[in-house]
Amino acid sequence: MSRPRDLLNCPGAVRHDDWGTLRRWRGSRQRDPRDAACQLGSDRPHDNLRGPQEADVLKRRSRHGYIGVDIGAAGVRVLQLVDCDGEPAVQAAAHYEFPAGAGPDERCELVPGILREALSRHAFCGREAVAALGIGEFQMKNIRLPKMPAEELDTAVQFEAQDRFELGGMPAQFRYLPAGEVRHGNELKEEVIVFSAVEEKITERLALLHAAGLRPVAMDITPCAIARSFVRFLRRGEDVNAVNIFIDVGRTGSTIVITRGTDLSFLKIIDIGGDHMNAAVAKALNLSREEAADLRVRIMHEGDGRRATDRPIVADEIRARVLDAVRPQVERISRDVQLCLRYFAVTFRGQRPDSLTFVGGEAHEPALRQIFSSAIDIPSMIGHPLRGVRRAELTAARNERTLQPAWAVATGLALRGSPWVRVSRQTPAIAASALAT
Structure with a gap:
């Protein structure tokens, strides 16, 4: 080279x-x-x-x-x-x-x-x-x-x-x-x-x-x-050794970040993101990719209490079908996070993570917290960087x-x-x- x-x-x-x-x-x-x-x-x-x-x-x-x-x-x-x-x-x-x-x-x-x-x-x-x-x-x-x-x-x-x-x-x-x-x-x-x-x-x-x-x-x-x-x-004295996980779920992929205090200790990139979830929803509900993306955004906005006043609430039946469609992608992310946590624990003999934070444009996907809460025994939240x-x-x-x-x-x-x-x-x-x- x-x-x-x-x-x-x-x-x-x-x-x-x-x-x-x-x-x-x-x-x-x-x-x-x-x-x-x-x-x-x-x-x-x-x-x-x-x-x-x-x-x-x-x-x-x-x-x-x-x-x-x-x-x-x-x-x-x-x-x-x-x-x-x-x-x-x-x-x-x-x-x-x-x-x-x-x-x-x-x-x-x-x-x-x-x-x-x-x-x-x-x-x-x-x-x-x-x-x-x-x-x-x-x-x-x-x-x-x-x-x-x-x-x-x-x-x-x-x-x-x-x-x-x-x-x-x-x-x-x-x-x-x-x-x-x-x-x-x-x-x-x-x-x-x-x-x-x-x-x-x-x-x-x-x-x-x-x-x-x-x-x-x-x-x-x-x-x-x-x-x-x-x-x-991280401003408290006890935060110096705090272990935190951040999962950025974006359009084309997801990134796992593990920090100890202010130090970055582990990174991994996963090729699963919003585009893959949109494709799964489009196939399951016979929609175009754009229609599937718009439907998922409406669901995420409603989940955050920000439903647009000019749009109806998404029916429970549709929500359930969307959840079933994106479940395989979210479960894949969850499995990779579990593998990363095992690697981190064995490699650095680290303490138990204090929290798991979702960020990125797909952070409000309801399946994330639902599936992660049952698969990983770590408190999870949606991050607000501002x-x-x-x-x-x-x-x-x-x-x-x-x-x-x-x-x-x-x-x-x-x-x-x-x-x-x-x-x-x-x-x-x-x-x-x-x-x-």
């Missing part, structure tokens, strides 16, 4: 070594004096910047966070937070859905126009943005290595990762994060989660942001953004087809580099490093 070009070293690249930055596997570079000033939890994030003019510019914009841009399979969500008396508040938010049946190429063509409209119609401040790679846009592997110093670990991961990824010889970038110590026989080893993404995909995503007039400062990955959106709630955030109602348009759990990725992206997320011991950790040019 050819040595990947590192976009971090491109002219004009912006780097922020915050809680969301993965270790680089090729060793460390000379640290920019501005990096330390951008650490999460800093009370005065720009004090170390040189030059009164630059410091004054940053001071004027320091109350506003980055613009989080979540480009998913179903649509685009854009969110920016602002400091309001020390607490986060929504500065601006926008959500646009792609046309039904739009393919990947058509969706990409629509994104710059969508973003330009969002920026022109809503009160976003500045143009610095953070985006993410989602399901199918990056690869991920778990690797176990002997305990060693961090500088040696970089080289070891590079060597081990050479043959682990199927990249077709394409230039790629790699990042990793330490997941924790594991016992392998009589040895203690370090388990690391290694991520890879082909540079073509990264460049394409950055180009979409540039075309909209945004200045990308980092490229994240969606599972890490999800974790970040919820670890901001809980406690002022003006969160700006994300809930009356005619939206998705509910607040779908904002988890956008929230995590908007929180990147913010003072509202506790610093993780994974330093750096939980996202693909800054890749902006």
Whole structure:
């Protein structure tokens, strides 16, 4: 495999070594004096910047966070937070859905126009943005290595990762994060989660942001953004070792995220999502995919107490048929979660998880909590990533087809580099490093 070009070293690249930055596997570079000033939890994030003019510019914009841009399979969500008396508040938010049946190429063509409209119609401040790679846009592997110093670990991961990824010889970038110590026989080893993404995909995503007039400062990955959106709630001393599970059920797939305190310990992606459930309902009720999707959204909205006044309540008989249709898909997700929990318990000798939280556009699917509650003895809930955030109602348009759990990725992206997320011991950790040019 050819040595990947590192976009971090491109002219004009912006780097922020915050809680969301993965270790680089090729060793460390000379640290920019501005990096330390951008650490999460800093009370005065720009004090170390040189030059009164630059410091004054940053001071004027320091109350506003980055613009989080979540480009998913179903649509685009854009969110920016602002400091309001020390607490986060929504500065601006926008959500646009792609046309039904739009393919990947058509969706990409629509994104710059969508973003330009969002920026022109809503009160976003500045143009610095953070985006993410989602399901199918990056690869991920778990690797176990002997305990060693961090500088040696970089080289070891590079060597081990050479043959682990199927990249077709394409230039790629790699990042990793330490997941924790594991016992392998009589040895203690370090388990690391290694991520890879082909540079073509990264460049394409950055180009979409540039075309909209945004200045990308980092490229994240969606599972890490999800974790970040919820670890901001971990403020008690006992939360340091709390184990929590987050299941993001999206349009094309689902992601299992297990955290210990503020550390991300386990990730898995499952190829079951809303599209598969829509297909099952369409087949069972002899509907089109679009009609099946609309029916499921109506059921989810009614379950959340948000039934549209111009639509009738879905009959119990129809609800039962929809539940039967999606049951196999949800049971598959449930089985995979159980396997992940067993692996986590054996590998990390971890404590019992405190909670299981559903997020994503499909989080309100009634079958999820019904089937999980009978299969897994862990309290489950639907996650609200914007809980406690002022003006969160700006994300809930009356005619939206998705509910607040779908904002988890956008929230995590908007929180990147913010003072509202506790610093993780994974330093750096939980996202693909800054890749902006």
